Amino acid sequence: MPRSNSDRQHIAIYAGTFDPITLGHLDVVHRGLKIFDQLIIGVAENPKKCPMFDLETRLAMVNESLCDEKNIKTVAFKGLLVDLAHKHNAAALLRGLRAASDFEYEFQMASMNRHLDQNIESVFVMAREDYTFVSSSFIREISSMGGDVSSLVPKPVLERFKR
Secondary structure: OOOOHHHOOOEEEEEEOOOOOOHHHHHHHHHHOOOOOEEEEEEEOOHHHOOOOOHHHHHHHHHHHOOOOOOEEEEEEOOOHHHHHHHOOOOEEEEEEOOHHHHHHHHHHHHHHHHHOOOOEEEEEEOOHHHOOOOHHHHHHHHHOOOOOOOOOOHHHHHHHHO
16 A cells, blocks of 8 residues: 655665675665665565575675664565565665666666556666676676675675685
8 A cells, every 4th residue: 555755755765685785785875865864775585686695694794784874774575666665664766876777677667666656756876986887796706706806895795705
């Protein structure tokens, strides 16, 4: 059931697989906190992506990376993003865009989410130049080959890669 916009105007969902969370993700979170009073970080179960880290580890890395931030709640979820928004009384879905190639997918997702619930807005934040090339899949690949990802991930992620 959609709620009225006035009930949820200051809460947004920032969802992803976060396998692992990167400094680019953290940049989106910090910038989102300038716009919204509260962010719900939704860590997607999504077994189709065959994540490197299990759900509990991804949740822990997100929580440890954001432990100093107020107004953030981290939750695991599976299913529709709009259902997660309903559950947490959120009015918006926060998304990061790195390059034009992200736009087409994000546009389709935003359109589908609007079709499912026209009261939930999608808000896009452009990645800082420092992070336009950073993706979790690149991080996993580089790390698996012994490359240095220390300037691209928060310390809790780096510690898990070292293990």
